[in-house]
Amino acid sequence: MRELVVLSGKGGTGKTSVLGSLAALAGRAVLADCDVDAADLHLLLRPEIRTREPFFAGHEAVIRHTACTGCGDCVPVCRSGAITAGNGTFTVEPLLCEGCGLCVRVCRDGAIAFPSRRCGELLGSDTRFGPLVHARLEPGGESSGKLVAQVRREARRLAAELGVDWLLVDGPPGIGCPVIASLSEATAVLVVTEPTPSGLHDLERVLELCHHFGVPARVCVNKWDLHPALTAELEALACSRQAAPVGRIPYDLAVTAAQVQGRPVIELGGPAAEEITRLWERLQTIGGASGS
Amino acid sequence: MIVAIASGKGGTGKTTVALSLALAAGRPVRLLDCDVEEPNCHLFLDGEVVAREEVFLPTPAVDTGACTACGLCGEICEFGGIIVLPTGAHVFPTLCHACGACVHLCPAGALREVPRRIGELTEMRAGSITLFTGRLDVGQTLAPPLVRAVRARGEGNGLVIIDAPPGTSCPVVAAVHGADVAVLVTEPTPFGLHDLELAVEAVRRLQVPFGVVINRAGAGDARVADFCAREGISVLLEIPQERRIAEAYARGLPVVTAAPELRPAFCSLLDGLDRLRTPAVARAHMGS
Numbered sequence: 001m002r003e004l005v006v007l008s009g010k011g012g013t014g015k016t017s018v019l020g021s022l023a024a025l026a027g028r029a030v031l032a033d034c035d036v037d038a039a040d041l042h043l044l045l046r047p048e049i050r051t052r053e054p055f056f057a058g059h060e061a062v063i064r065h066t067a068c069t070g071c072g073d074c075v076p077v078c079r080s081g082a083i084t085a086g087n088g089t090f091t092v093e094p095l096l097c098e099g100c101g102l103c104v105r106v107c108r109d110g111a112i113a114f115p116s117r118r119c120g121e122l123l124g125s126d127t128r129f130g131p132l133v134h135a136r137l138e139p140g141g142e143s144s145g146k147l148v149a150q151v152r153r154e155a156r157r158l159a160a161e162l163g164v165d166w167l168l169v170d171g172p173p174g175i176g177c178p179v180i181a182s183l184s185e186a187t188a189v190l191v192v193t194e195p196t197p198s199g200l201h202d203l204e205r206v207l208e209l210c211h212h213f214g215v216p217a218r219v220c221v222n223k224w225d226l227h228p229a230l231t232a233e234l235e236a237l238a239c240s241r242q243a244a245p246v247g248r249i250p251y252d253l254a255v256t257a258a259q260v261q262g263r264p265v266i267e268l269g270g271p272a273a274e275e276i277t278r279l280w281e282r283l284q285t286i287g288g289a290s291g292s
Numbered sequence: 293m294i295v296a297i298a299s300g301k302g303g304t305g306k307t308t309v310a311l312s313l314a315l316a317a318g319r320p321v322r323l324l325d326c327d328v329e330e331p332n333c334h335l336f337l338d339g340e341v342v343a344r345e346e347v348f349l350p351t352p353a354v355d356t357g358a359c360t361a362c363g364l365c366g367e368i369c370e371f372g373g374i375i376v377l378p379t380g381a382h383v384f385p386t387l388c389h390a391c392g393a394c395v396h397l398c399p400a401g402a403l404r405e406v407p408r409r410i411g412e413l414t415e416m417r418a419g420s421i422t423l424f425t426g427r428l429d430v431g432q433t434l435a436p437p438l439v440r441a442v443r444a445r446g447e448g449n450g451l452v453i454i455d456a457p458p459g460t461s462c463p464v465v466a467a468v469h470g471a472d473v474a475v476l477v478t479e480p481t482p483f484g485l486h487d488l489e490l491a492v493e494a495v496r497r498l499q500v501p502f503g504v505v506i507n508r509a510g511a512g513d514a515r516v517a518d519f520c521a522r523e524g525i526s527v528l529l530e531i532p533q534e535r536r537i538a539e540a541y542a543r544g545l546p547v548v549t550a551a552p553e554l555r556p557a558f559c560s561l562l563d564g565l566d567r568l569r570t571p572a573v574a575r576a577h578m579g580s
Contacts, residue, residue, distance in 0.1 A: 009330050011302010011458040016483065037459030038300045038487040058370055079392055095465050095497060100370050100391030139460040139494035145433065173302040173458050174329035177433035196542045197335035198307065205330065208430045226535075227542035251535070256511050259481050 001159045002187045002287040003167040005034075005215075009202030011173035013194045014222040017255050018276060019170045020044035021266035023129040025280040029166040031127065032155035033134040034148045034182040036120065041170045044264050047125030047132045055135065055150060057143035058099040060117040061092045067111035074103035074112065095140045119143045122150055124158075131158055145177035152182060175209045183210065187287045189217040191243070195230035203234060207241040217243040218286070220279055224248040247279035294452040295565055296471035296500070300487030302458035304477045305507035305531065307332050308541060310455040312548035313475075316558035317451055320420050324446040326467040327457040328411060328426035328438045336546050339418025347426070347441045348407035349390040349434065354381045358402035365394035365403065386433065411438045413445055422446075439466040451562075460487075460494040468495060473569040474502040475528065475561075480512035485519055492525070501568050505561070508533040528564045529557055 006022075008015045020041060023031050033041040061082070063074075068090055075083050075090070082096035083103060092103075092112075104112045120137040133155040135147050152169065159167040169186070172178040183189055189210050193203045203219065210217040219238035224231040235245040252272035258265035266273045297310040311333060314321040325333040352365075352374070359380040366376035373387040374394060385408050395403045411428040424446030426438045435457065443466075446452070456467035468474055474495050478488040488504070495502045503526040506516055511533035520527050531537070531547055531554065540550030548558055 008302075010332070012304055037461045038302070038490060040301070040483040040486055043482045043486060077392070077396060079390065096469070098389055098391055100389060100393045101368060102391055102393035102396060105368065105393070105397060137461060139490045140462075140465050140497050141460070142462050144459075144461040174435075175430060176329045176428060176435045176463070178461075179329075180431075180433055194542075197544045198330070198332040201332060201335055202330045205430055212431045223538070226539050230542060251538070253511070256481055259483060260513050262482060 001164060001167055003156070003169065004188055004190055004283065004286060005169040005171050005183050005186045006190045006192060007171040007179065007183065007206055008173055008192045009175060009206035010193070010198050013192050013199060014249070014255065015192045016040045016044065016170055017259065017265060018192050018220070018222070019168060020264035021273065021276045022280055023168055024264045024266045025277065026129065026166050026168060028164050029130045029168050030155055030159040030162065030164050031130055031132040032151050032167065032169045033132065034151050034169055034178065035172040036135045036137045036144050036147045036151065036178065037172060039134050039136065042125070042132065042134055043262055044259065045127040045129060045132055046262055047127045049123055049125045051124035053122050054118055055120045055122050055147055056116045057119045057146045058117050059101060059114045060094055060097050060099050061101070061103050062113045062115060063090050063092055064111050064113055065089060067109055069109050071108065073106055073108065077102050077106050099142065117142070120147055122154065124154070130164070133158065145181040148172070148178045148181040175205050179209065180213070183215050184213055186215050189215050190283065191217055191219045192222055193219060193234055194223050195221060195227040195234060200230065200234055200237070203237060207238070207243055211241065218246045218283065219243050220247040220249065221245070222249045223251040225250050246282040247275055249275045293473065293566060293569065294447065294454065294471045296454040296456050296468040296474045297477060298456040298464060298468055298474055298491060298495070299458055299477040300460055300491035301478065301483055304479050304484060306458070306477045307455055308547045309475065309477050309505055310453050311336050311546040312558050313561060314421050314453050315546065315548050316555050317562060320450055322446055322448055322450065322452045323421050323423045324442050324452065324454045325423065325425040326439045326442050326454050328428045328435050328442065329457060331425045331427050333423055333455055334416060334425055336544055337416065337418040337421060337423060339416045339423065341414050341416045343415040345413050346409050347411050347413055347438055349410050349437055350392065350405035351385045351388050351390060351408040352383050352394050352403045353406045354383060355402045355404065356380050358400050360400050360402070362399065365398055368393055368397060389434065390437065410434060413442055435463040436466040439463055460490045464494065465498065468500055469498055471500050473565045474500045475505055475565065476502055477505045477507055478516055479508045480506055480514070480516045482515070484512070485516050488516060488519070492523070503528040503564065503568055506530045526564070526568065529561050
């Protein structure tokens with residue numbers, strides 16, 4: 001089984017649209033959406049949800065007002081500034097609480113409870129193109145990295161069980177905690193970028209991250225014809241970082257039209273669809289001939 | 293006034309809206325690039341870096357002579373950042389959240405904090421704009437403390453514009469919390485709508501009044517506009533879908549420079565935001 005993670009650094013470069021089409025081209029694959037903050041892959045694949053389980057990670061502090069004597073000792077120890085006093089009542093703002101538990105231990109009256117925190121849910125679905133493992137993080141939630149790790153664990157288990165050739169992973173934007181959780185130990189990364197100053201800047205950082213974690217990368221330029229010279233620059237940068245350029249997708253309004261219809265663009269055809277098909281052919285060499 | 297520019301979905305045009313708002317303001321602006329994983333505002337401005345500083349997080353270090361290997365720190369660390377072997381405690385700095393619990397509670401006083409670099413902060417002057425940029429070091433995981441550092445350094449009197457990270461999780465909370473008003477930038481597509489709904493839920497939880505800017509208007513369908521109408525959310529501005537604007541952006545020009553006819557619209561956007569943050573209007577938009 002080969003695991004391909006699609007990343008972009010910069011958001012909105014077309015990661016999910018490309019992955020949705022690769023899923024359709026792969027035929028037999030397990031799919032995972034690791035962009036748990038803003039998961040969109042399901043909008044193209046229209047999954048039928050089979051399983052749904054709550055995801056708990058860490059804890060959160062909750063002050064029991066009946067036991068609180070209002071001493072205020074908890075306030076200065078909280079580095080997240082999550083505890084505030086209003087009219088003599090102390091409360092923890094859940095969005096700011098990191099769940100470190102220091103206040104719980106400092107409280108001399110044992111007035112702070114520390115229940116497990118529900119951060120979202122993990123979903124298992126069927127799509128026309130294979131099983132999809134995805135998730136929903138509570139908006140404003142903590143622990144997105146842990147939820148990503150959980151999505152990947154489940155997707156890898158399923159891929160091994162079904163004996164498929166490909167695990168295709170839609171990664172989150174950025175280079176922080178959830179991205180690191182989605183790329184470690186993958187077979188390869190496909191970076192979808194665009195010829196804009198932001199695209200260039202972010203490509204450099206995401207390739208550095210791949211190098212840092214020892215995962216080989218390939219690069220594809222979306223909307224390449226918006227700025228051909230910058231596209232050449234992006235590809236030169238990719239080559240200098242041992243990341244082979246594997247495709248140029250033109251600016252094509254069919255991509256948006258497909259999204260509106262809730263289908264991968266490959267099913268609508270057009271210039272972008274043709275290039276994505278070629279891209280998929282070039283990705284077949286990933287992981288060597290043995291496919292391991 | 294502190295204005296946070298956010299969006300659930302990445303690549304909807306947060307940065308171009310933040311820049312255009314700053315360029316159209318016609319007065320000094322403090323622009324804070326809080327998308328510390330991929331900061332981009334500086335790429336679109338011509339200016340001079342006037343200050344550069346490293347950002348550190350306090351991370352525990354063990355005084356091996358004093359450590360009794362009692363195991364308490366390993367037990368209390370909620371982030372798996374310390375393990376205790378018979379020979380003493382060992383810290384894994386990249387897992388540390390810098391909460392200070394282990395240092396505060398160590399009965400032997402064997403832990404002290406040493407600074408660990410997570411990124412850097414720069415200050416750049418570009419005409420009427422002072423840009424503060426946070427940049428997370430590659431391989432570091434903790435964006436929120438760096439976002440807070442940018443805000444602590446950059447916020448001041450007058451107009452403050454925050455370019456927030458995409459998504460709806462902790463780095464976004466750090467960037468939007470306590471702002472006077474938020475602008476959610478979206479696009480009229482199913483992805484745009486889905487992620488807008490999540491962003492709306494997050495800013496409502498943060499109790500920040502907000503309005504929506506629709507970028508690439510005309511590219512998709514009407515469901516974003518319908519959603520805003522149904523929820524009573526103000527659509528503050530629509531930026532049309534035009535290849536000309538996309539090409540200019542590819543060449544480093546923010547939308548207000550590429551399409552100067554939109555300048556008055558960005559000026560009235562600022563006025564609209566000012567009205568939005570007044571309490572009566574704000575309450576109506578919180579839906580309570």
